[in-house]
Amino acid sequence: MAKRKIQAADNAAADGGRAVELERGLPSGLRVRNLGIRRVRVGDIVDNPLNHRMHGSLQRDAFGGVVNELGWYGYPDVYQTPERPGLYVLIDGELRTHTLVARYGVEAFIDVNLTDFDEHEARKALATHDTISGLADNDAERVDALLREVATGSAAVQEMLDALATDAGLYKTKRGEGDDEDGDEDGDEEVVTHEQAVQLRPNREYALVFADSAEEWDAIKSLLSLVHVRRGGYTVGSAQDQVSIERVVGARRLLDAVAASALKLAAADGGSVGELIGERGGPPQC
Numbered sequence: 001m002a003k004r005k006i007q008a009a010d011n012a013a014a015d016g017g018r019a020v021e022l023e024r025g026l027p028s029g030l031r032v033r034n035l036g037i038r039r040v041r042v043g044d045i046v047d048n049p050l051n052h053r054m055h056g057s058l059q060r061d062a063f064g065g066v067v068n069e070l071g072w073y074g075y076p077d078v079y080q081t082p083e084r085p086g087l088y089v090l091i092d093g094e095l096r097t098h099t100l101v102a103r104y105g106v107e108a109f110i111d112v113n114l115t116d117f118d119e120h121e122a123r124k125a126l127a128t129h130d131t132i133s134g135l136a137d138n139d140a141e142r143v144d145a146l147l148r149e150v151a152t153g154s155a156a157v158q159e160m161l162d163a164l165a166t167d168a169g170l171y172k173t174k175r176g177e178g179d180d181e182d183g184d185e186d187g188d189e190e191v192v193t194h195e196q197a198v199q200l201r202p203n204r205e206y207a208l209v210f211a212d213s214a215e216e217w218d219a220i221k222s223l224l225s226l227v228h229v230r231r232g233g234y235t236v237g238s239a240q241d242q243v244s245i246e247r248v249v250g251a252r253r254l255l256d257a258v259a260a261s262a263l264k265l266a267a268a269d270g271g272s273v274g275e276l277i278g279e280r281g282g283p284p285q286c
Contacts, residue, residue, distance in 0.1 A: 035114045043106030045097050048090045055095045063095055065154030075113040079122050091125050143168040223257050
């Protein structure tokens, strides 16, 4: 409790200094809604009940990776209401506070940007802030230059950066360019390499499939529609950043491919998939 009183006093003292600063150098008529930065207890921050953004596992992992590599920066925007005295309501930024709680508990402190929005203004800010950011277009040349200067040890962050490259329309190649390990001689057939190769990660089950001959390998490539992708985990443009045929696929993709192949065989034989499997004594053994 004593620590929180000291922090409240520090916030009040800081407000006086910021009020003086706000009076200097700002254009006449500029409506500043920021009251200043507060260092508050995470347990005193509450989620915005109207926040419509869902934070999936990729975003959570990518955010955690960025925090691990860069540390904490920036400020969640908050406001206060008479209905919740002593609490700070997020305009947006639940992922930040949830990450803090998960790592350090509700007694941790964080800097927030306190605004003087009321409930209606906070709703408009929530509906428009990130939406405006999403209207921006990417300059492909600058995205390419930026990504060539960025390296990460996080698979989730790399996947996020690959999505940025995809949105900018970067990194297409033609079959035969790059490190084409499959030995195809397909000339100028275009292969999209937007996506990074699927990465091996913890908490997944893996099964290894090997081909003893070129014929088996060709059959696997055809069955799974394997394409060329960027190898994952390397800085874009580096010597290790090469293009190769896919080597890791998800189970869902394999199951869908096998089911589609079985349907084709059944149609060719004039029977059903069940009849086909029964006649052949179950699915093929690998």
